[in-house]
Amino acid sequence: MKLSARVNQVSPSLTLAIAAKAKAMQAKGIDVCSFSAGEPDFPTPKHICEAAKTALDEGKTRYGAAVGELRLREAIANKLKKDNNLNYEADNIIVTNGGKFSLFNLMQVLIEPGDEVIIPAPYWLSYPEMVKLAGGTPVIVETSAENDYKITIEQLEQAITPNTKLFVFNSPSNPTGTVYAPNEVKALAKIIVERDILVVSDEIYEKILYDDAQHLSIGSIDEEIFKRTITSSGFAKSHSMTGWRVGYAAAPMEILKAMAKIQGHSTSNVCTFAQYGAIAALESSQECVQEMVQAFAQRRSYMHAAVNTISGLSCPKPYGAFYLFVDISKTGKKSLDFCNQLLETKQMAAIPGVAFGMDDCIRFSYATDMDTIKEGIKRLTEFVDS
Ligand SMILES: *Cc1c(COP(=O)(O)O)cnc(C)c1O
Numbered sequence: 001m002k003l004s005a006r007v008n009q010v011s012p013s014l015t016l017a018i019a020a021k022a023k024a025m026q027a028k029g030i031d032v033c034s035f036s037a038g039e040p041d042f043p044t045p046k047h048i049c050e051a052a053k054t055a056l057d058e059g060k061t062r063y064g065a066a067v068g069e070l071r072l073r074e075a076i077a078n079k080l081k082k083d084n085n086l087n088y089e090a091d092n093i094i095v096t097n098g099g100k101f102s103l104f105n106l107m108q109v110l111i112e113p114g115d116e117v118i119i120p121a122p123y124w125l126s127y128p129e130m131v132k133l134a135g136g137t138p139v140i141v142e143t144s145a146e147n148d149y150k151i152t153i154e155q156l157e158q159a160i161t162p163n164t165k166l167f168v169f170n171s172p173s174n175p176t177g178t179v180y181a182p183n184e185v186k187a188l189a190k191i192i193v194e195r196d197i198l199v200v201s202d203e204i205y206e207k208i209l210y211d212d213a214q215h216l217s218i219g220s221i222d223e224e225i226f227k228r229t230i231t232s233s234g235f236a237k238s239h240s241m242t243g244w245r246v247g248y249a250a251a252p253m254e255i256l257k258a259m260a261k262i263q264g265h266s267t268s269n270v271c272t273f274a275q276y277g278a279i280a281a282l283e284s285s286q287e288c289v290q291e292m293v294q295a296f297a298q299r300r301s302y303m304h305a306a307v308n309t310i311s312g313l314s315c316p317k318p319y320g321a322f323y324l325f326v327d328i329s330k331t332g333k334k335s336l337d338f339c340n341q342l343l344e345t346k347q348m349a350a351i352p353g354v355a356f357g358m359d360d361c362i363r364f365s366y367a368t369d370m371d372t373i374k375e376g377i378k379r380l381t382e383f384v385d386s
Pocket residue numbers: 038097098099100101124170173174202204233234235236237242245246247
């Protein structure tokens with residue numbers, strides 16, 4: 001059978017391959033220490049589940065507007081005004097099947113053959129594939145550990161060509177945990193406005209911050225950058241709702257209407273009662289978010305310090321999200337070999353950096369309990385020492 005050229009250029013997900021192998025080992029009764037999860041290890045807060053159950057009982061089980069329930073879009077617009085200083089109306093919001101589909105949909109409405117999309121590496125592994133599926137060209141700009149994996153102003157300027165359509169900005173970052181400081185976000189915004197390109201700001205980890213790290217939404221800086229910004233986010237990471245599949249994009253009207261067309265012919269509305277869970281997530285106390293962040297903060301301090309004591313390994317301190325991005329270049333191994341051997345010999349799962357565009361590194365998620373983290377550090381030390 002001949003499959004489309006479109007799908008043939010897309011790489012399979014390495015994250016899923018390692019996770020599947022770890023799961024298969026667990027199913028055989030092997031004690032695997034897993035640091036591969038890209039999701040919080042907490043259950044969804046009870047009040048959110050209760051709100052979805054009530055919605056089910058009330059018969060919120062039918063088709064809804066493709067762009068999402070009005071009440072949820074209003075709640076999101078309020079949140080963006082209050083938390084992010086972003087002046088979107090409910091009409092500027094589309095509720096999507098996770099933050100992932102908001103980004104996929106956006107690429108469909110903006111990108112065509114010949115268009116270039118600038119993506120700093122290491123990157124979330126779906127960005128380049130989404131660009132390719134839209135027929136565009138990902139332009140990967142490699143950042144360095146010395147610069148905390150941040151793209152510099154010079155790098156961004158040099159990457160922009162007459163074909164550049166969009167810059168993909170993700171702070172706090174998956175896989176590095178890097179958080180751009182407000183003055184750095186402003187400097188990037190200045191270039192985006194000067195060179196008249198668009199930016200999509202993936203803010204899915206905005207609530208997961210440590211120490212005195214601050215999140216600044218790039219679209220909030222001034223009117224000029226606001227016009228060129230699409231803000232993408234969701235409930236998966238902040239409220240531990242990965243399986244619910246509720247995300248959103250906020251965008252200028254012209255883009256929003258185009259995304260609504262794509263959604264109307266693809267996913268249609270997000271599961272109706274799941275949207276009522278998301279309304280409760282926004283309209284109730286945010287204490288549950290803070291509790292999760294506090295737990296992550298403890299694990300992050302412990303794990304960052306412990307990994308840096310292992311000779312041959314190093315990583316910058318993450319200020320957001322729940323990942324450590326560890327440089328393994330001194331071990332002389334490439335990331336896929338490192339991860340495969342670590343899983344086979346020490347039953348410890350991590351994600352090879354090659355999946356994120358950086359083969360000298362691996363990603364550990366600390367969205368797991370302290371006992372697993374302590375045991376993992378032991379196994380990792382033994383592995384590197386041997
Ligand atoms: C998890 C994640 C998303 C979106 O996840 P959904 O489950 O689709 O909401 C988007 N961007 C990054 C960087 C992520 O890690």
